[in-house]
Amino acid sequence: MSLNVEHHAARTLPAEKPLRLLDNAGHAAPAREAGGFALPAADTLLDLYRRMVVARRFDVQVTALTKQGRLATYPSAYGQEACEIGAVSALETADWLFPTYRDSIALLTRGIAPGDILTSFRGEWHNGFDQHRHRTSVQATPLATQALHAVGLAHAARLRDEPIVSLAFLGDGATSEGDAHEAFNFAAVWQTPTVFVVQNNQFAISTPLSRQTRAASFADKAVGYGMPGHRVDGNDAAAVYAVTRDAVERARSGGGPTLIEAVTYRIEPHTNSDDPTRYRASRDVEHWKRRDPIERLEKYLVSEGALAEAVRAEIADAAEELAALTRDAMSVDADLDPLELFDHVYAAPRRALQEQRAALAAELSGAER
């Protein structure tokens, strides 16, 4: 009888300290912390920087608009720019992204317009952009559910011999859901070209990491599923990019899935309706603010002479332009047609819905009179 117990994966545990390519002061980190990964090329780093600055401006703008009541809710990614932009920038245009509610700024990198990203947070429709055009799924609200979708899509692409990779973002809390375990396991068993990026921002609403997992790291869990895991400094865009890029290339060339844990911190409240003073100390927030991912990369670029004053001014302009675009998009009230409620429920029209639609139409025309 064959027990078929040969090992399919390397069993090495991820490094104890998160991988870093740049330290907090913006210097190249010592080689032992880089885990064999190399600093990306200067133009890649500049591109990451540009995208992060624009994303930060967008995030700050949307938070302000939320306070003005222009949006119903907005889960901010302030401080998580390196995870979001670093990871998504490692994808090719044809690859697919499976984001959550937290990952709006990653959608910018996929070329999605601000107004279309914010449609659901504005309360207009549950989604506002074209999934196929941007190769980006809907922002998932039920936690960890999107991870399985990413695995399925990657598997389908492989069955069709298309060299596509899928990337799913998950929060630290979401890893506790059954769907997360199932996604990791399916991906490993099927060897799908999938990259899971766990943004460990230390809190799931109010629940701290210590109440979520007893594992030393989320990356350690990868070993148990039979795939490689990496623990990365999530405030180091260079490291997030390099490690994700490596995982994406590995996946594309048939090497199977990778689990990446990016260690970071959620600076803003969970959403505008959260009260973080109930569960965390402001000194922690201050501590993490001093580890700002944008400042870190900026210091490096400046010290390398790679960030000319003219370029910096041009990036600032681009950020302001996007902020203006965002404000404009949120200042006009979308022309919503209540009768559209009945569209898009089924591919084939149903009589019952047509009847309900007619009833609402009659009600609305009555209201106009």
Next chain:
Amino acid sequence: MTTATGSSSTDRVAEPASAAGASVADAAPTAPITMAGALNAALRDAMAADDRVVVYGEDVGPLGGVFRVTDGLQASFGDERVWDSPLAESGIVGTAVGMAMYGMRPVVEMQFDAFAYPAFQQVVSHVAKMRNRTKGRVSLPMVIRIPCAGAIGGVEHHSDSSEAYWTATPGLTVVMPSNPADAYSMLREAIESDDPVVFMEPKSRYWAKAELQLPVRTAPMDRAQVVREGTDVTLIAYGPTVRTALEAADAGVEEGLSVEVVDLRSLSPFDDETVGASVRKTSRAAVIHEAAQFGGYGAEVAARVTERNFFHLAAPVLRVTGFDTPYPAPKLEEHWLPTADRVLAALATWEWDLA
């Protein structure tokens, strides 16, 4: 019945949305309390009365739950009786099964209606069937609290009405209070029950206030209540739509209609007596709920009312519900939710013969 009727009318007076022109000067000298506050008090009193009662779920500890229903409980009872669980609904309900088997009385929180779905397997396959499978040897005295329904401007997955999934499952008790007094009383009773209870809390009523002296016990949890008397038609409502029904009753007065409103309170079991008595009195009935109509809970109500009272009915039982579409984004929900106007428009479709 007096308590429920009384609380429900003060409730309406204190409710900002319907407070126009109303006076609270003649209210009883009791403290105003919200439904969320009443639920909190019920948990607190239940925990003080019985140390087998434990409370856990997502963010129920220091934060006090996203609706603050568990506010302060961990500070009072410690983290061995109130704790933040890992983020996993199947895990929460599944472990509660084991805890209840071992003599505890867990009260667990699902953060929002649509986030209870990962626990569906545990609820339907185990919570509901354990007593029956074990010929009564294993009982599961647990309460699964689920904030439910819409009208709070929430993003998607935060406004589902999932009651039909639970009521279609034999072995579960499913209740939904509509006002602070019932919220307190029914939650105490649910925790004391030896059967598992799915306790649904209409989010849009969390901030509804009533003048109350706690502790209060209203009618037994399995009884429906006539919360407004009338002679022409019975509106059968529960949770968030009780207020809709009462608004329709007020508006009906202007149209010369005398509307009776029954608050079901318990969806499973169904109180055939109270509902039947009302329907036989008025000979007409309409059921109102937020959930979509097709295959919804209203179909069960209409069928039961018809089966038992057919020869007393002057017209078919109507349903006024949400549309058969997924719950919409906030800017469209006012068009989706059943309103008092829609209730009256539905009643107007009957051939009335009001001599």
